[in-house]
Amino acid sequence: MDWSQILNQSASSIISTTTIAYALAAVGLGVHFGQAGLLNMGVAGFMAVGAYGYAISILSFGFPWWLAALTALFASVVFALILGIPTLRLRGDYLAIVTIAAAEVLRLLLLTVAFDDVTGSADGLFGFSGSFQDSNPFPDGEYGFGPWQFNETTLWPVVVGVFLLALSVLLVWALMRSPWGRVLRGIREDEDAVRALGKNVFAYKMQALVLGGVIIAAGGIVYTLGSNASPGVYVTSLTFFVYTIVLLGGAATIFGPVLGSVLFWVLQYFLSNLMPALVDAGVLPFMTANQAGMVRFILVGVGLMLLVVFMPQGIMGNKKEMTFVK
Amino acid sequence: MSSDAAVPRAKSTGLHQGEAAPGCAKVDPILVADGVRRTFGGMTAVDVEHVEIPRGAITALIGPNGAGKTTFFNLLTGFDTPDAGTWSFEGRSLAGVPAYKVARMGLVRTFQLTKALGLLTVLENMKLGATGQRGERFFPSLLPSIWRGQDDSIEERAHELLARFKLDTKAADYAASLSGGQRKLLEMARALMSEPKLVMLDEPMAGVNPALTQSLLDHILGLKDQGMTVLFVEHDMHMVRHIADWVVVMAEGKIVAEGDPSSVMADPAVIDAYLGAHQDVDLGVVTGRVAGTSPQQADAVRDQIEAEALEELEQEENR
Numbered sequence: 222m223d224w225s226q227i228l229n230q231s232a233s234s235i236i237s238t239t240t241i242a243y244a245l246a247a248v249g250l251g252v253h254f255g256q257a258g259l260l261n262m263g264v265a266g267f268m269a270v271g272a273y274g275y276a277i278s279i280l281s282f283g284f285p286w287w288l289a290a291l292t293a294l295f296a297s298v299v300f301a302l303i304l305g306i307p308t309l310r311l312r313g314d315y316l317a318i319v320t321i322a323a324a325e326v327l328r329l330l331l332l333t334v335a336f337d338d339v340t341g342s343a344d345g346l347f348g349f350s351g352s353f354q355d356s357n358p359f360p361d362g363e364y365g366f367g368p369w370q371f372n373e374t375t376l377w378p379v380v381v382g383v384f385l386l387a388l389s390v391l392l393v394w395a396l397m398r399s400p401w402g403r404v405l406r407g408i409r410e411d412e413d414a415v416r417a418l419g420k421n422v423f424a425y426k427m428q429a430l431v432l433g434g435v436i437i438a439a440g441g442i443v444y445t446l447g448s449n450a451s452p453g454v455y456v457t458s459l460t461f462f463v464y465t466i467v468l469l470g471g472a473a474t475i476f477g478p479v480l481g482s483v484l485f486w487v488l489q490y491f492l493s494n495l496m497p498a499l500v501d502a503g504v505l506p507f508m509t510a511n512q513a514g515m516v517r518f519i520l521v522g523v524g525l526m527l528l529v530v531f532m533p534q535g536i537m538g539n540k541k542e543m544t545f546v547k
Numbered sequence: 548m549s550s551d552a553a554v555p556r557a558k559s560t561g562l563h564q565g566e567a568a569p570g571c572a573k574v575d576p577i578l579v580a581d582g583v584r585r586t587f588g589g590m591t592a593v594d595v596e597h598v599e600i601p602r603g604a605i606t607a608l609i610g611p612n613g614a615g616k617t618t619f620f621n622l623l624t625g626f627d628t629p630d631a632g633t634w635s636f637e638g639r640s641l642a643g644v645p646a647y648k649v650a651r652m653g654l655v656r657t658f659q660l661t662k663a664l665g666l667l668t669v670l671e672n673m674k675l676g677a678t679g680q681r682g683e684r685f686f687p688s689l690l691p692s693i694w695r696g697q698d699d700s701i702e703e704r705a706h707e708l709l710a711r712f713k714l715d716t717k718a719a720d721y722a723a724s725l726s727g728g729q730r731k732l733l734e735m736a737r738a739l740m741s742e743p744k745l746v747m748l749d750e751p752m753a754g755v756n757p758a759l760t761q762s763l764l765d766h767i768l769g770l771k772d773q774g775m776t777v778l779f780v781e782h783d784m785h786m787v788r789h790i791a792d793w794v795v796v797m798a799e800g801k802i803v804a805e806g807d808p809s810s811v812m813a814d815p816a817v818i819d820a821y822l823g824a825h826q827d828v829d830l831g832v833v834t835g836r837v838a839g840t841s842p843q844q845a846d847a848v849r850d851q852i853e854a855e856a857l858e859e860l861e862q863e864e865n866r
Contacts, residue, residue, distance in 0.1 A: 395689050400674070400682035400698060407664045407675050413626070414662035414734075419650035419678045419741055428685050473666075541721065542666055 231491040232368040241382035242444035247466040247478030249436030255472030257429035258409030260317040266324025269455035271441025276346040276450040286353040297438030301431040331452040345451035378447035471535025492517035559792040562601040567806035570597035577602040583632030607787040610797035625649040653744035663730040665723030673705035676740025728759040748779035
């Protein structure tokens with residue numbers, strides 16, 4: 222077994238577009254689920270809006286990449302409004318049902334051949350990173366140190382991603398320390414009580430849904446920046462990965478989702494390298510290397526269950542909170 | 548408790564015009580409801596022909612379980628919509644006004660099942676109660692310079708109120724860590740943060756430790772001293788008698804009696820139908836716990852109650 226290679230691979234995932242994209246999605250979901258108590262089960266849908274909004278804007282409308290990104294974010298605002306207007310007046314569970322259905326509808330629309338010329342159906346969209354890479358300020362060459370090695374084309378999306386992530390975390394932090402964030406947390410606890418104090422609960426929930434949705438969509442954009450958009454990515458299991466990340470880091474915290482994403486992906490890479498290596502070394506004789514690679518997904522599910530049961534406040538969450546959870 | 552009752556505060560009188568009857572006009576009504584009806588399926592929960600709540604006084608809304616008191620509260624505060632009727636607060640119609648706007652107009656309520664925001668601190672709960680906060684709007688909230696000053700003065704006021712309600716030592720704790728009675732106090736204090744004109748308390752005494760009862764009563768009387776109007780739902784008749792200036796009796800959705808506490812409670816119809824036949828006798832007398840009552844007296848009352856109960860049972864059997 223090549224331990225140095227396994228560890229190197231795992232460490233390199235700390236800074237990757239995937240980790241950053243999931244961290245953004247988790248920060249957005251943290252606003253929905255952790256702060257406002259909105260049970261958004263359509264994370265994959267919001268990310269798909271970001272990814273496809275970006276790709277289609279470039280390929281079909283010929284927008285420059287930054288305008289395409291803004292268009293995608295605008296599309297996510299519209300998506301949030303469409304989901305929120307009918308459901309936010311109802312009890313929380315309805316949002317969960319509607320969002321999970323909307324995400325599936327969206328994925329199937331992206332998958333169907335009816336819109337093949339726009340969405341690329343099952344093949345997805347690719348070959349749209351030209352405008353993005355043209356704006357790359359980094360000269361050709363190798364960058365980084367240790368396990369974190371980039372060339373100019375892989376570094377640029379990471380830099381943009383980190384910038385967006387930092388901006389999002391800063392935005393969420395500024396909002397959550399303000400009286401606005403206080404109202405939102407109050408709504409999470411009991412919206413009727415907050416209503417009785419003269420706050421327009423519907424407007425706050427809508428603002429939170431849009432804010433989180435935009436950040437999640439930014440995650441979808443970062444995920445596609447330098448690569449492609451494929452409908453196979455935006456499946457329901459993606460939503461549950463992001464939930465795992467949020468719960469791992471701490472749903473009601475600002476920085477928890479970012480930490481959760483890093484830990485989640487380091488663990489994913491570690492297991493996906495370790496398990497096949499164990500099979501090759503003859504330690505796990507009852508499965509093939511291929512099967513071993515899939516075991517990590519089972520472990521994610523088990524991990525999510527264990528988290529919810531034994532550590533629902535997450536790594537960065539306040540343990541004291543849990544004393545009072547009914 | 549009896550020593551406190553020895554120095555009762557003066558009750559507000561002269562609140563109504565004409566005879567004290569259901570729906571009678573008040574000298575200065577703050578809240579007027581007209582023909583408010585709410586049905587759930589075939590059941591009429593509330594059917595109030597006309598009622599006026601006097602300003603600057605403490606009005607009690609009493610009645611048996613299922614009389615529609617809480618539903619009436621919900622209708623008045625915009626948490627539920629009636630099938631018919633008009634109702635107005637300070638002359639402004641509240642029909643179709645959402646709950647949060649009703650609250651902003653100065654009509655705040657508390658809930659029968661206390662709604663303390665558990666995972667917010669006691670201080671955060673209080674600060675949430677203040678209205679017109681600049682920092683509660685999305686974009687201004689990003690710039691602390693806009694809301695910091697206002698927030699500090701709100702915090703100062705919150706601390707003052709907490710001190711008055713003896714919750715100041717709990718300010719930094721989660722509201723979830725408070726006892727049931729403390730949560731009632733917090734909810735009342737939080738409602739006061741919005742500087743309301745009319746406070747509607749839904750069973751403020753339910754589940755409150757007797758040790759806290761007196762201070763809660765004092766707080767309610769304090770609201771009146773500060774010029775607020777209080778409307779409360781309560782089952783504890785001693786409390787009603789002690790602090791209410793005016794009593795409205797509801798049964799099966801309708802207003803069946805109105806008047807000052809002593810006359811309403813002396814009304815035999817009200818006593819028999821809604822309060823129980825021996826509401827005028829202190830439980831302490833029956834159990835012989837209250838000082839100054841001889842055991843013989845207590846026995847006599849107990850015997851009388853038992854005899855009446857037996858009589859009632861017999862009547863039912865004969866039927």
